[in-house]
Amino acid sequence: MTATVENLVNQPYKYGFVTDIEVETIPRGLSEDVVRLISAKKNEPQFMLDFRLKAYHQWLKMSEPNWPHVHYPPIDYQDITYYSAPKAPEEKKQSLDEVDPVLLETFDKLGIPLSEQKRLSNVAVDAVFDSVSVATTFREDLAKEGVIFCSISEALHDYPELVEKYLGSVVPINDNFFSALNSAVFSDGSFVFIPKGVKCPMELSTYFRINTEGAGQFERTLIIAEEGSQVSYLEGCTAPMFDTNQLHAAVVELVALDDADIKYSTVQNWFAGDENGKGGIYNFVTKRGLCAGKNSKISWTQVETGSAITWKYPSCVLVGDNSVGEFYSVALTNNLQQADTGTKMVHVGKNTRSTIISKGISAGRSQNSYRGLVRMGPKADGSRNYSQCDSMLIGSDAEANTFPYIQVQNNSTKVEHEASTSKIGEDQLFYFAQRGISTEDAVSMMISGFCKDVFNQLPMEFAVEADRLLSLKLEGSVG
Template identity: 65%
Template sequence: MPTTETEFLHEVAAGEYKYGWETNVEADTIPKGLDEDVVRLISAKKDEPEWLLAWRLRAWRHWEKLAANPEEKYPRWPHLKYTEPDFRNITYYSSPSKKPRYESLDEVDEDLLETFKRLGIPLAEQEKLAGVAVDAVLDSVSVHTTFKEELAEQGIIFCSFGEAVQEHPELVQKYMGSVVPYTDNFYAALNAAVFSDGSFCYIPKGVRCPMELSTYFRINQAGTGQFERTLIIAEEGSYVSYLEGCTAPMRDENQLHAAVVEIVAEAHAEVKYSTIQNWYPGDNEGRGGVFNFVTKRGICKGDHAKISWTQLETGSAITWKYPSVILKGDRSVGEFYSVAFTKGRQQADTGTKMVHLGKNTKSTIISKGISGGRSNNSYRGLVKINKGAENARNFSQCDSMLLGDRCGAHTFPYIEIKNPSAQVEHEATTSKIGEDQMFYCFQRGIGEEAAIKLIVNGFCKEILAKLPMEFAVEAQKLLDIELEGSVG
């Protein structure tokens, strides 16, 4: 393609980031650096019980051990190239207030409310999003959670992680680290040692959560890492749909985001977890951007439990993320639906792990990767069928689309089967956005930008359709903006 189409695709791939502004708010930021004192300081600032500090310290010692051993230190297998973060040069706690916790919305700084409003997340009582409860997290602290009281009437607990530690310590202590132990990996250990906040959600037995629950994460302070934990517990026969969104200001240096998400689904419970990830991806030369090293895992503990991960990944300089499901209960179901869009110099290595333990368990993986600019987009997925997983079934489909000729798409499927009754199917395709398709659109009077949007949206359609309705619209808008040559 020697022509304008190629140039256009390059322009598309060079589109700008819309959420790059920062909020000027007085912050309580601890000095840079990481040692045991920092771990203790964070715990003290959050006024944590002794058992939690002890847990953090165990994680800290484990992390120190990993960090001292260059072979174990970082995961080496991802298809990613980057300079390892300097952990001494990061701030591990920053709160947009002298207080570690807001008692009510009146205490929240106007600028902060404005920040979330500008991001499309109004927190004020009269402006709250209908049908969606939001927990808004800025840097290390949850700013506000909407609809908390309404949800409490049904016994649903939805609050910041810090609050849960204070108000529901027995639940936190029981489940925290039960799905992702701090020994799981390097970043999971780091998170366990220094995590500052996040969201907590508990759905009691038999309750169907009447609204979408959502956490919105934003990194604001320069040089600050964000380490949040999310814990979702769905008791027997309950249902919840959960959404996570994220953005960050444009900065020249890389910012570290190392989160942990744990989901526990008891028998007949269903958890739908959707992510729209839009961290700052860095500029077109690869300067700045968020390093997104995230461990997300759910366990279908009881029979007939179901966990679905749906994600639209458009941001981050580096994405390293494999939302997984452990299918322990018989007839439990795990699903992973993903659209990952990379442009500029972004690199994504993302996929899932489906671990079948129970009988008649079933998993579905559909991954769509779109790469533009000079980006690299990899799918990496593991399907593991254990010995006792009689009649387990998996279907995987990984499709990649290339915009232009300077980007890359890769697929790394791993399959381990220890039970002969398993049925595992894997399909993969890679296509270049077709000149024929583009020309067909042109010939009907549809211009280049609109044509690319149409074709890419068509490619992702089955995934976007899995998102909750309000967010499917958001997701499509985001994808359109990402595809635009220039953004106002």
């Protein structure tokens, strides 16, 4: 049986190809000049340069966090390329026809067709290749509703006052080491603005692709939902297979005003390194949502299957009264992958509610840790939290840890936390075998059952995709 489960997990990474395209990169290393250069290349307004420089100087004073339950050799921050972009004519593409066909082909191959005939009819996509956004689909249709969906570089030119108002308002520059680094050198990312009372007519999606070897990717996403608006946003990511580790340090900020509703889903499938742990992406990401308004809601759903190391805590700061935070997560680690992921729910306002459902699956020799914080502030009267984190271990070398921090400063609140760890039982497999179902099918059924609470939260198309991704990733590890 062991052999079959192992086969189940060890599927080759099918997004590992490199696109051969002429790129414009800057020399490796980070200095004040590099920060100025990035800003100049993007022709940014003065406030942005000031923001970056402030972040850079702050970053110099900070040290890398060492509390996560992950191990990796020290990162040489002077050996990373901080800007890399496909060579392009000076002006921004007016339509998709002008985008380099090689790029379109790359995204086609990744399953994200951008051209008008093929693209998904109900999903607007912003495709980011290394440091720049190459195309954004359905912009005109969205503009009719007043929805702004573009790359953050464009937003800096077209809507500087909005960016200036909200950038860094949820994740301050000095929040942590990686967010400071990101604030100094971020290259591109998506910007979403949903005006008052608008229900975004389609799913918004950003697809991130790292291509250049030795380049770091530092994207910045900012989503603002005004009073009474609604949006569902999905992010996906892949990278080629390289022997060396690459750094991905992104920052995502969400702002929900009164009665607004933001749903943010991630399917993360960066290259995870080979079976000996060589190569792969270091995914050190800061994601945080601010429920600033009354009755607002932010919901995070993540399916984490890739990356050599994941360090990520999508959080909700529930400031508005009656606001709601949700976190649904499936984190799968295999081979020598390491994940230290979870969420933070900070209850500030009255009657705020949060739900945490976390499912960790660790196979091979991987480490999978859930680290979560639930804090009930002194003024969070009547607030509630329910957390459930379950871990499944596949193979006797895998590791599963839970570190839930619960801090309560208000006695009218209620906090409940449950966690369990188990494996797929022999008796369960036997039950399936009795009914003529092979071990592999039985395991994949049980895993999709284990993750169902989370997959149910994903937009339809992606739920199917996530389920398939998980069974591919696990192929060969069960048994």
